[in-house]
Each structure stands twice: as C-alpha cells, then as structure tokens.
Amino acid sequence: MSSIRELLSEGTELLRKTGLNNPARDSELLLCFAIESGKLGLYTNPDRTVTPDKKNLFLDYLTRRAAFEPISYITGKKEFMDSVFLVNRSVLIPRPETEHLVEQAAALAKQIIAPKLLDLGTGSGCIAVCLKKSVPDAEITAVDISEAALITARKNTKANGTAGIRFLRSDLFDALGPDESFDLIISNPPYVTNEEYASLLPETRLFEPENALRGGSDGLDFYRKILFEAPSRLLPGGKILFEVGYRQAGQVSDMIESTGKFGGIKVVRDLAYIERVVIARKI
Numbered sequence: 001m002s003s004i005r006e007l008l009s010e011g012t013e014l015l016r017k018t019g020l021n022n023p024a025r026d027s028e029l030l031l032c033f034a035i036e037s038g039k040l041g042l043y044t045n046p047d048r049t050v051t052p053d054k055k056n057l058f059l060d061y062l063t064r065r066a067a068f069e070p071i072s073y074i075t076g077k078k079e080f081m082d083s084v085f086l087v088n089r090s091v092l093i094p095r096p097e098t099e100h101l102v103e104q105a106a107a108l109a110k111q112i113i114a115p116k117l118l119d120l121g122t123g124s125g126c127i128a129v130c131l132k133k134s135v136p137d138a139e140i141t142a143v144d145i146s147e148a149a150l151i152t153a154r155k156n157t158k159a160n161g162t163a164g165i166r167f168l169r170s171d172l173f174d175a176l177g178p179d180e181s182f183d184l185i186i187s188n189p190p191y192v193t194n195e196e197y198a199s200l201l202p203e204t205r206l207f208e209p210e211n212a213l214r215g216g217s218d219g220l221d222f223y224r225k226i227l228f229e230a231p232s233r234l235l236p237g238g239k240i241l242f243e244v245g246y247r248q249a250g251q252v253s254d255m256i257e258s259t260g261k262f263g264g265i266k267v268v269r270d271l272a273y274i275e276r277v278v279i280a281r282k283i
C-alpha cells in the first residue's frame with residue numbers, strides 16, 4: 001500500500017522526467033481526481049494509504065499525462081467563467097482569454113430586449129451557455145460543423161441548467177434559414193496558422209481537434225468567410241464580435257473595414273495586454 005505522500009512524489013518525478021512544465025501541480029490534480037479528494041485533503045493526512053484500485057487509477061492518469069494528454073481531457077472537465085464544462089477530445093478546451101469575448105458580448109446583449117445571438121463554432125458550448133446564464137432572455141443559436149462537438153455542447157447546456165439554446169450542425173451560416181438574422185454574431189473561430197500549428201505544444205497538437213484550431217495559411221480563413229456573409233446576417237445596428245489570435249487584431253480590423261459594411265471598430269485586450277477581441281457595428 002502506498003501513502004498519499006509517496007504517490008505524490010512518485011507522480012511528480014515521473015512527470016518531471018517527461019519534461020512537463022508543472023509536474024508537482026499535475027501530480028496533485030490527478031491524485032485528487034483519482035482518490036476523489038480536494039487539495040486540502042491531500043495535505044491534512046499525507047500518510048493516509050490509498051487503496052490498490054485508486055492507486056492504479058492514479059498510475060493510469062499519470063501515464064496519460066506523461067503522453068501529454070491535457071489534464072482537462074483526463075478529468076473530463078474545465079472551468080470557464082463561473083461554470084464547469086464537460087470536455088473531451090471532440091471539443092477545444094475553453095481558454096481563459098475567451099472569457100473576454102463572452103464579457104463583451106454579454107454587456108452588449110444586456111442593452112437589447114430578447115437579443116438574438118449567434119455563436120459560430122460553439123465547440124463545448126462554453127460561449128453560448130455563459131451568455132444564456134448572464135442574459136436569460138437571449139435567443140441563442142449555436143452552430144458547429146462537428147456533430148461530436150454539438151453532442152458535448154448539448155450536455156453542457158443541460159449540466160449548466162441553461163435550457164433553450166438552439167444547437168445546429170452547420171458549416172458556418174449554411175444551415176440557417178435564408179432570412180435569419182441576429183443582433184450579435186459571436187465567434188471564436190479556428191485561427192492558428194499552418195506554421196504555428198506545427199509548433200504548438202504537443203498537448204494541444206496531439207489531442208485537441210485540428211478543425212477547432214487551424215485557420216489556413218495565415219490563420220485568417222474563417223474571418224474572411226464569416227465577414228463575407230455576416231453583413232446580411234446582422235439586423236440593422238447589429239454587431240460582430242470576434243476572438244482573434246496573437247497579432248491578428250490589426251489584420252482582422254482591416255478586413256472588417258474593407259468590407260465597407262461596418263463601423264465603430266473596437267479592439268479589447270486580454271489580461272496579458274494582448275489584443276484579443278475585435279468588435280464592429282453593421283452600418
């Protein structure tokens with residue numbers, strides 16, 4: 001029988017050898033998950049022994065982590081805003097920078113009565129679900145090209161008690177009705193360039209869905225496609241809100257400008273002071 005203290009140090013050592021950045025933190029998180037304990041529980045009684053079943057579970061998690069599987073796919077969940085989302089390999093793991101996109105969209109949606117919102121590329125559903133939580137009277141349509149992602153998004157709406165979101169399998173706007181239009185179109189599209197993709201951390205490149213990440217040779221393919229149709233899908237005065245990648249805000253703003261159909265372009269930075277969200281109003 002091994003104690004918590006022994007397993008923690010064994011796990012840390014194994015993950016350190018793999019070259020992971022936070023071996024002690026990862027070992028701690030996985031042990032908590034295996035023995036169904038909070039972090040405090042590990043340290044209040046570190047000499048407590050762990051049953052062979054739980055130890056094997058922990059060793060299995062360590063093996064997966066040592067092969068670079070993200071912690072969130074191992075535990076099956078990720079916190080985003082003030083909610084918890086179910087995640088698996090069919091959806092991108094929600095990122096903290098996307099919270100800025102949600103905050104901006106929520107602030108705008110709250111100014112409109114029963115706003116019509118479109119979440120393009122919903123993935124886990126994290127944007128749509130958080131918007132529904134903060135703007136309950138919003139009519140939200142959330143689309144994704146991946147049926148597997150939509151299955152997870154539907155589970156997330158149930159798990160978070162946000163009924164009423166309409167999920168649709170669609171290649172961008174394709175499955176929408178011909179006359180459907182929205183107050184806000186919100187999208188965190190795939191925006192990684194081919195070059196960046198090749199040098200992504202293995203935990204992202206080997207595990208997260210490629211079609212949630214790659215945005216073509218310059219990373220901007222989805223902004224081009226979305227901007228082509230967005231003006232006809234926005235109600236008068238409607239707005240588009242994009243999350244953008246590192247150093248893409250200028251190019252995306254130029255693209256928006258060059259359509260001649262938007263004004264009031266605004267860029268919002270994230271906590272790392274990186275330009276992260278681009279917003280524009282249909283004119």
Ligand SMILES: C[S@@+](CC[C@H](N)C(=O)[O-])C[C@H]1O[C@@H](n2cnc3c(N)ncnc32)[C@H](O)[C@@H]1O
Nearest residue numbers: 094121122123144145146171172188189190212
């Ligand atoms: C960067 S992920 C964003 C996921 C989620 N909204 C988030 O912020 O965590 C992009 C999403 O777009 C979806 N996607 C890729 N191509 C698409 C397309 N042509 N039409 C609709 N969705 C698409 C992917 O399946 C993926 O779920």
